[in-house]
Amino acid sequence: MANHPISSRISHRLQQLQTDGLLRQRKLAELDKASANNLARTIPNIIDFSHNDYLGLANDPEMIAAIHAGAIKYGVGSKASPLVSGYSEAHLKLEQGLCELTGHEGGLLFCSGFSANQALIKTLFEAGDVIIADKLIHASVIDGVKDSGAALKRYKHNDITHAEQLLNRFPNSALFTESVFSMDGDRAPLDALSNLCKQHNSWLVVDDAHGFGINYEELASNRFNVSRAAVTPQCDIQVITFGKALGCQGACVLASQQIIDYMVAQSRHYIYSTALSPASAHLALTAVNLTQSQPDKASTLFANIAFFRSLCNAKNIALTESITAIQPVIIGDSERTLAIAKALKQQGLQVGAIRPPTVPKGQARLRVTINASHNAEQITQLVDALAVQLPREY
Incomplete structure (x- = not known):
């Protein structure tokens, strides 16, 4: 019933979330290139740096x-x-x-x-x-x-x-x-x-x-x-x-x-x-x-994290002190964060765009997650794209 008071409240809050750039929506997941290597499938041209499969076991x-x-x-x-x-x-x-x-x-x-x-x-x-x-x-x-x-x-x-x-x-x-x-x-x-x-x-x-x-x-x-x-x-x-x-x-x-x-x-x-x-x-x-x-999976993950951080340092991309697979790139503004994530996606690079209230206000960020299935070429491609997309004052 469209005129039900709860329906009206829901409609108003959805509109407010949309206006504030905080509306969460589902996205159909695409298999990434690393998965394709394991599964020998022809898939969309995407490299996924957004998921939590840190050791690459989901497609092992x-x-x-x-x-x-x-x-x-x-x-x-x-x-x-x-x-x-x-x-x-x-x-x-x-x-x-x-x-x-x-x-x-x-x-x-x-x-x-x-x-x-x-x-x-x-x-x-x-x-x-x-x-x-x-x-x-x-x-x-x-x-x-x-x-x-x-x-x-x-x-x-x-x-x-x-x-x-x-x-x-x-x-x-x-x-x-x-x-x-x-x-x-x-x-x-x-x-x-x-x-x-x-x-x-x-x-x-x-x-x-x-x-x-x-x-x-x-x-x-x-x-x-x-x-x-x-x-x-x-x-x-x-x-x-x-x-x-x-x-x-x-x-x-x-x-x-x-x-x-x-x-x-x-x-x-x-x-x-x-x-x-x-x-x-x-x-x-x-x-x-x-x-x-199989300790080599963790060793590969550790090497990939170190490689990503070294490339970012060379490109003057500011990172936190994290040594884990989770490597946030803090942008600040939610709309700008979404725009950068969208631009990266158009280049075949998937990263998480995290906004308030998941993170504090003014702390919107790209949540880059490195995994053991990534290779040096893919990580380099991401860092090069980040260097271009990040705002000049970053």
Whole structure:
């Protein structure tokens, strides 16, 4: 009904978003040249620097074979919620593999990182609890806190002093951070945060979506051996997603067995949702194993990041201090950011155009993501195009 008051409100807000240059719209994804090399297909002339498949696993032949093998063995769907009959051997093996790798006692699978964060927070926290979070924490954490009724206290981004002040005021709480921040590409000071949380009897909860599968600590210290044995977890709760470096789909909450048992019994997201497909779980375990058995993928990624940054430096293109696959080029103005991204797309170069409210006002940026499938020619092409398209006063 066009004259319904809610329809009128929606229409007004859509128009305002359009006027402000903030209207989000879907775009049909195109396969990139790197995918074409793996899949031997003729595809549109596009080089994708916008996605989060950092290790190039989404089109890896072993991954393609694994999803086929998983579907043959388990079928393509779980067919039920985990507590009815949707929990299979594939799910158990993935949870066990992730626990062995990270050192946590238990794991719980979800269909997305957003639902994993919301389930975690809404199940464990309630009114009277305090959650302390980095200012740039993911939207799923913010929404989860709102739904839980807990109080949210945010500290300045990666500011240890401010975090300590809040922990002094609110001991026996939980502190949330991302390991690698999705829009800035910088890393949280996890060692320092872990020590602070222990001193104040508070949980450290790490959203490891953009960090899991890539050992940036070894990149920072020039030690290139990404294979890791089981370790004592640095945090109390770790949320990982499979849609970034693992190149597939799903998520997992890793924590003590007590926390996992409680979530199985009480999490409405888990109890009332169809389980992640067992074929997807089988695929994710393959991806986890590949990150450990093929360190050359991470080494190639690290080399590509360094090459991109060196070219940008030579062209006087300002970058942040990020050493991760996420390399923001901050423009400032939203319309200009969109225009540059559009011009790059016309040259066959896809980059993310990120605007408020995803990033702070005046911080619109091109979100360039480097992956292990890019080659030197493609990275050079991007940097040359950026040098031409960036505003003169940049």
